[in-house]
Amino acid sequence: MRSNKVLGSFKLDVATVWSQPEHQFYHKWALLTDPDDITGGPKGYLKCDVCVVGKGDAIKPPLRNEKDEDDIEGNLLLPDGVPAERQRAKFIVRVYRADGLPKINSSILANVKKAFTGDSRDLVHPYVQVSFAGLSGRSSVRRNTTCPVWNEQVVFTEMFPPLCQRLKIQVRDNDAVNDTVIGTHFLDLTTISNDGEKGFLPTFGPAYVNLYGSTRGGSVMDEHASLNAGLGEGIAYRGRILLALRCQITDQLDVAPSEVEVETTIPIQESNYGKNEDFLVFMSIHEATMIEKRVSDKHVYFELSIGNGGNNLDGCSNARPSSDDDSDPESGPESISTETTMWQSTTPPAKPMTNDKIYYFLPFWDDKPCLYVRTVFQDHRRRLFNSNIIDGIATKLEEGLGEVSALLDEEDGSAERKLREVLEELVSACGRYLSLARAAAAASTPGRTKLDKERLRLCQREIDHLGSTARHTKALVTRHSLRERYKTSHTYLTKLKALIEDPQHSLPDVFVWMVSGGKRVAYQRIPARYLLFSQVAEERGRHCGITQTVFIKLPGRKSSGPEGWGIQAKLQVNMWLGLIKQKQNLVPGIPKGYELCYELRNIERTLTLPPISLHYTQKQTFQLRAHMYQARSLIASDSSGLSDPFARVIMGEHCRVTQVIDETLSPTWDEMLVMDDILVYGTRDEIKADPPIIVIEIFDQDNVGKSEFIGRALARPHIKLREEAYQRPHLEWHDLFRGTDHAGELLATFELLQFQDGEEGGDVVAVPQAKEHYGGDNGPMLPVPRGIRPTLAKYRLEVLFWGLRDLKRIHLLTVDRPRVDVEVAGHIIQSAVLTSARKNPNFTNPVKYIDLELPEQELYCPPITIRVVDCRSFGRFTLVGTHIISSLHRYMWTPATKRDREAAAAAARNSLSPGEDGTLHPNNSNSLVPNNVHGGLPSGRGGSVSYSRRETERSPLLQKDTVITIDYVGGSGTVSKLVAVTKKEKSEANRRRKQSMMEEEDDEENRDWWTKYFSSLEAVAAQQQEERTARDRVDGGEAGGDQQAGAQQQEERGQREIAGDKKRHTTFKATSTAAKLAARLSPKTQRRKPKHNIATLKVIPGELETDFSGFREWLHTFHLYRGKKTGGDDMEDEGRIVGKFKGSLKLYRWPLPKDIDDTTITGGDPQYGFFQGLPSNDPIHVLVRVYVIRAYDLHPMDLNGKADPYIVVQLGGKKVSDKENYISKQLNPVFGKCFEVEATFPQDSMLTVQVLDWDLVGSDDMIGETKIDLENRFYSRHRATCGLPTRYELAGYNQWRDPMKPTQILARLCKESRLDGPHYGPGKVRVATKTFTLGSIDDHDPQPPRPLVSEEQLALAVLHRWEEVPKVGCRLVSEHIETRPLYNLDKPGIEQGKIEMWVDMFPMDMPLPGPPLDVTPRKPKSYELRIVIWNTDDVVLEDDAFFTGEKMSDIYVKGWLKGPEDTQCTDIHYRSLTGEGNFNWRFVFPFEYLVAEEKIVISRKESLFSWDETECKIPARLEFQVWDADHFSADDFLGAITLDLNRFPRGAKSSKLCTLNMLKTDGTVPMVNIFKQRRVKGWWPFYIKKENEEMELTGKVEAEIHLLTKDEAEKNPAGLGRNEPDPLEKPNRPDASFMWFLNPLKSIRYIIWHNYKWAILKLLAFFALTIFFVLFFYSVPGFTVKKILGA
Secondary structure, three states: OOOOOOOOEOOOOHHHHHOOHHHEEEEEEEEEEOOOOHHHOOOEEEEEEEEOOOOOOOEOOOOOOOOOOOOOHHHEOOOOOOOOOOEEEEEEEEEEEEEOOOOOOOOHHHHHHHHHHOOOOOOOOEEEEEEEOOEEEEOOOOOOOOOOEEEEEEEEEEEEOOOOOEEEEEEEEOOOOOOEEEEEEEEEOOOOOEOOOOOEOOEEEEEEEEEEEOOOOOOOOOOOHHHHOOOOOOOEEEEEEEEEEEEEEEOOOOOOOOOOEEEEOOOOOHHHHOOEEEEEEEEEEEEEEOEOHHHOOOOEEEEEEEOOEOOOOOOOOOOOOHHHOOOOOOOOHHHOOOOHHHEEOEOOOEOOEOOOOOOEEOOOOOEEEEEEEEEEEEOOHHHHHHHHHHHHHHHHHHHHHHHHHHHHHOOOOOHHHHHHHHHHHHHHHHHHHHHHHHHHHHOOOOOOOHHHHHHHHHHHHHHHHHHHHHHHHHHHOOOOOHHHHHHHHHHHHHHHHHHHOOOOOOOOOEEEEEEEOOEEEEEEEEOHHHHEOOOOHHHOOOOEOOEEEEEEEOOHHHHOOHHHOOOOEEEEEEEEEEEHHHHHHHOOOOOOOEOOOHHHHOOOOOOOOOOOEEEEOOEEEEEEEEEEEEEEOOOOOOOOOOOOEEEEEEEOOEEEEOOOOOOOOOOEEEEEEEEEEEEEEOOHHHHHHOOOOEEEEEEEOOOOOOOEEEEEEEEOOEEEOOOOOOOOOOOEEEEEEEOOEEEEEEEEEEEEEOOOOOOOOOOOOOOOOOOEEOOOOOOEEEOOOOOOOOOEEEEEEEEEEEEEEOOOOEOOEOOOOEEEEEEEOOEEEEOOOOOOOOOOOEOOOOEEEEEEEEEOOHHHOOOEEEEEEEEEHHHEEEEEEEEEEOOOHHHEOOOOEHHHHHHHHHHHHHOOEEOOOOOEEOOOOOOOOOOOOOOOOOOOOOOOOOOOHHHHOOOOOOOOOEEEOOOOOOEOOEOOOOOOOOHHHHHHHHHHHHHHHHHHHHHHHHOOHHHHHHHHHHHHHHHHHHHHHHHHHHHHHHOOOOHHHHHHHHHHHHHHHHHHHHHHHHOHHHHHHHHHHHHHHOOOOOOOOOOOOOOOOEEEOOOHHHHOHHHOOOOEEEEEEOOOOOOOOHHHHHHOEEEEEEEEEEEEEOOOOOOEOOOOOOOOOHHHOOOOOOOOOOOEEEEEEEEEEEEEOOOOOOOOOOOOEEEEEEEOOEEEEOHHHOOOOOOOOEEEEEEEEEEEEOOOOEEEEEEEEOOOOOOOEEEEEEEEEHHHHHOOOOOOOOOEOOOOOOOOOOOOOOOOOHHHHHHHHHHHOOOOOOEEEOOEEEEOOEEEEEOOOOOOOOOOOOOOOOHHHHHHHHHHOHHHOOOOOOOOOEOEEEEEEEEEOOEEEEEEEEEEEEEEEEEOOOOOOOOOOOOOOOOOEEEEEEEEEEEEEOOOOOEEOOOOOOEEEEEEEEEEOOOHHHOEEOOOEEEEOOOOEEEEEEEEEEEEEEOOOOEEEEEEOOOOOOOOOEEEEEEOEEEEEEEEOOOOOOOEEEEEEEEEOOEEEOOEOOOOOOOHHHHOOOOOOOEEOHHHHOEEEEEEEEEEEOOOOOEEEEEEEEEEEEEEEHHHHHHOOOOOEOOOOOOOOOOOOOOOOOOOOOOHHHHHHHHHHHHHHHHHHHHHHHHHHHHHHHHHHHHHHHHHHHHHHOO
8 A cells, every 4th residue: 555645735824814805715726736846837726715713703705706716717726916827936044143042941851961960051052943834944053052153044945926924933942852942933924025016025134033932940841831932922032033034036947845955154244234232221110009919928029121131030141152252242232241230120129018908019108119221232223213103193093083983973973074184184194204204214324124125115105105095085075975984094094003013123022020939920011112212202102201000910821811800010100211322311201209319410421320219209199089880781700690790999009999789780889989198199280191090990799709800991080189170070981891802881980189288178079978888897888979970860661571582491490480670770670470481481461661760861871681580489589691781872762843843844945956957856755766667677677666766856846746656567467558648659559569579479478486586686686787887987986086076076977877867767768779779889699688577576685684674673682691701702692692582672751742743663652652552472373484495605515525405494393304305416406495384473483494414324414504583574564474576466477475465455554553544546545644646657748648557556556665654654575585694503603505585474363375386496398409410611621632632621520518428420521622511410419408597407427326316507508519530540620619509690591601700799690599499500600719819710510400399309200310210311422522441442533543544544555655665676576587587
């Protein structure tokens, strides 16, 4: 058995996939190559989908690509911009040296050696490993050094551009047992190259790369070892390595691609790539609080470090390689031996103290410790300055867009102005950057690498372009395009953020460590550029010289998850980083109020270092008032799905705690916490300008164990100094976070008050009286003062308790007697208790209300909590689940008053605008586009009721009736006759009717439901094409220039469109002209002729619920959650769902206004309740019909890449399976099934439609399923029980299927909505005050004809316009097919395909409907195609004749219909010298054909072992080919033609008329449909395509094509070729047509004699004469002798 052989491979990294749209490649072809045989070309193509998806993410199905998926070259698996033809390139990584590596070898062997020998020397043996595109190369090993020098290069050979974007560089320690990783760095090729027009190849350095990872302790079991491999944020500096990278494009093929070359390289002079400078990092610590209790029993200090500088605990490297001593005297800070004068990097150790035993602090009091580190690095500050400028622009833009987003959410009108301001700021900031960048480029900065220069040019180009596009976008900002421009501005932010980070490192990051008991406990890592000083404000770091709060976190994996949610310590620090010669600039940033010490007075002197501490003399005393009102949307922390929250407020070393609110996620504390004697150091002005930060933490109180952390918020207090007037603060919402997850919101405000001497209060709000006392020593509980707490108003909360669904077991017991409690602001409404949730899960008394007081401002409104409780025996209550409604905006109802109506009417009158004809047209009129009365629009959408807002603007001012249109159909149960028609119009109509009858005579009998379906699909495609064209036109106009020009173009375009629409929709002439023009201009002649007068239905590309807001107009579904929430992903939330509550809420001010002019959703008076008039929720029996049409893009389930799908329908406890009718080997099956199920609402309300894969052995696998809540549809006002067709017909393919007629439906709607009507008149219907009038054919006709139509048609037209009925109107569901995605629980979030279906529901207490629609897939019809090949002419002559050398061909013709395996051939016409061939040969092709789809159906077994036949559909195309027969070699192909049996050119009458012009596609050639013509005879051309795609004529064929049905073929049989029955005559071929070696006599006669006759005669004569003369001369002497002798 031989091992497996690699045929081909394809390399791609995850980052490339992630950068694609939707993070996926869909149906792409990966080119496989052999890495060992680069000259061998492609080894094949693999079609695949590649997607990167996070946990719980849903994969978005990609948009349909217009490219043919089988076009390999057009669908190669390559990112955008990467050419299909790629070159080879060398990637050369040069590794020069490293320094500052960890001193201690942590490998196992080194520790064993140290234990036995006591040798503690440096035992690190470093080498560098470089990995790229699946290949790795490693440098040589340097023994016993922390500053190794390699001067080697690693060369990779890979295709360019590469599909692997990351290059991994690892410094490793060589060890006999196991090599350990010292540090890892990743180089992203996209950041060190640019593929634009002015781009550059990947380049890097020479530059130092800083390595980060675990601490440098060197323990054997390092818990943070994974950080060294680049997994997670490094917690310590691990050294640096000097690297360079360049790329060379090569065309050489003698490169061994599967090997990595390692070579030596020339060392570089480091001073050429950067000047060494002394840097100083300074940090003053003003406060160290919130220290965890677990570290408080030991002395604590803080350490500051940058690189190895300042790292006192782990020690630093002072060894240097001997080989480098002479070459590089200034090798950097890592080679300098430790000097204590270089830094003061630790605070004095101190024992933490506490006031409350919750949090601890270090007692710095008046003396604030200062830390500094002085160290040497190469000066590459220019890189950081560039990043800081761009970061500043991005930060300002992000803040501005955040404000715009908030204004958009509030629907504030100032959002438009604000967005313009933000874009204006962006333009000016881009201009400022360009001026700074040009100045920096002009300055001669030493040590700039090629990447530095290229990156600076790239940033300048990008930001220059960004500024100009932002200026253009600002000019286009309008009220209507605001959201689009806002999205565009977000793309600018994304581009800016991509430019911020420089791939070449400059300075190492700064680390602040907390050390307790000699061990590192917690840290914070701060990028150096945040602290870097510059004289230019834009170049300065965001935290340079600014007092900031630094939270110290746990290292490694501990920093994430529950353990890392808490803060280890909070530092109030001031940090500065710059050159040592700039150290005088650190002084202005230190908070004032300290004594000026000797060091600061002489800071400008060269040798003076910063002070060790600052002594503060100025300090202010304040009183803190924390007004804690409420929180909402907290994270559930108990198993019940609730929490027992309390809050801690921390200010400095002080901490106060609120009361505990039991079992809620929306606690209302209404509590004021007071902290006296808050000491704040610094001057009063600085404290006012930069108030100290207050930390608020929310915890869940647990009776056993430690309180669990819920979330944290940061806030700044309102400062009131002693002499200032008091201003009352307002409550504000603060976001709570737990780690990176949003954990809720807190409504609170904070005050820092400074009272005048001897006075307590003044104009400050007095401390209110205590509500109650705590049980402990916390003192009285004070409420929030009246002036600060929200003002309350009277509201009424009305709750609809409909029912409960899908309740899971709680504590192993079923929930049988549940009750629902709705709580808001301490008030609770309780539903009735269900006697048996299994028998009837609906509540008997559904509507209840409560009057309560709530804040007037919606911003302060408390959330609503819905709780479900199970009432069990012995008075026990068990919480089932909860649902929190955070925002009440969705359930708030503000009724309209008469004053509002009058104001709206006045505004509408003012908005009247002059129309095209100069008359005034109201913009809010209701009119419809009149459809073609004689049979619909030519686009195939004539059957639909179409809506147009442009027509709306054209209705005349005085016309108060709404214009409706009716679709008229000759026959099918409707009567249509015209009144007042002129003679000319009548003759024109008759002519048109005869023409259409001739066209549709054959189609009428073939029409079925599938006719309507395919017509609807065509209409959807046409509509999408129109929208795409219109969108492209708008985009093209918008990109033209400024706002005014764009608006003007759009207005003119709109007017042209209105005029065009008017002509197109209202006249026949315009319609026919447009159709002819479109046909003439179309590039396709084989365009289907539009089918007239076919009814259509709506094909919805998504779920029906998306079009109707989930049918939640009055019945909402609330998911009930239970259990503890530990993370932030949605998948966890789905696992916590224990049931659903169905109902609704309405909150409104009470009492209602007196001049109210509004109704409830059912048209009732709101004074008597909002939910009055709703249908009964008693159990009801319903007949459900589920129509499943087809599925597509199903996920393959079998090894052959196919599936055998079938449908299973579940409703309640009933299950209907269609397993016996599974469809074999199909991913796009057509089911055409109707399933009838009887159900009882509410028990059986969830319909599940599953698609399963049939398996011969084992259980069937589920491909996917979709679930539909039928109850919401059944009770919806949109009437989703049975969709309304576009026409009313009593018979035929479009038969009315609802048991209620349109008039009955309209009457019922009017009755339920308490409306007067309907009242029918001639051509009009009145409903309440609304009159619907039948539209005219032509708007310009002074006397429009009035068709006489039935009331049913009028009623149906009104139903389609029901949303225009005042107050109670809403859009009704029309006849439709919805497209629902299929999902599988085993693959959450990933779509498994789509299914097209619809559902009809009929109450059993009403008259039952007729039989279900027949949607069975069409069965193919059996045909037989007979083709007689009579003759060929002008066929190219391919061969040279034997003996003669004449051009000739041995012609024969091939043909097939189903595929090459179905080929039939004529006999051979030998030795054609003129290209003429005579055959009289018959082909016979039986086939199955689907008329509607125009496809041939082929059923065959794929292999001998296949269980079922596989059905596939192919286009009905007839292939002819002409060949030249060769007996001793392969036959020669001469030409071919393909005829589409539905649309092919009519044959020419003679050979001379047969040219390539017959194949033109411009519509000038008459086309034939063999299924209508049945018999065609003529000449057709053969052709071949040249390399330039031009066609060349290679022959002509005379053929007769005859189509018969199976029955006709059986009655009139015909044989193949020239056989019986009905044999054809033998062709009259020339005598010279034969095969020469089978007919030697004929060959002599027709080849030799015919061509060499005279030569042969001459030769014979010559031979005769020769013989004569020979004999003569031979016999003459003898004869003469005889005569002489007389013999």
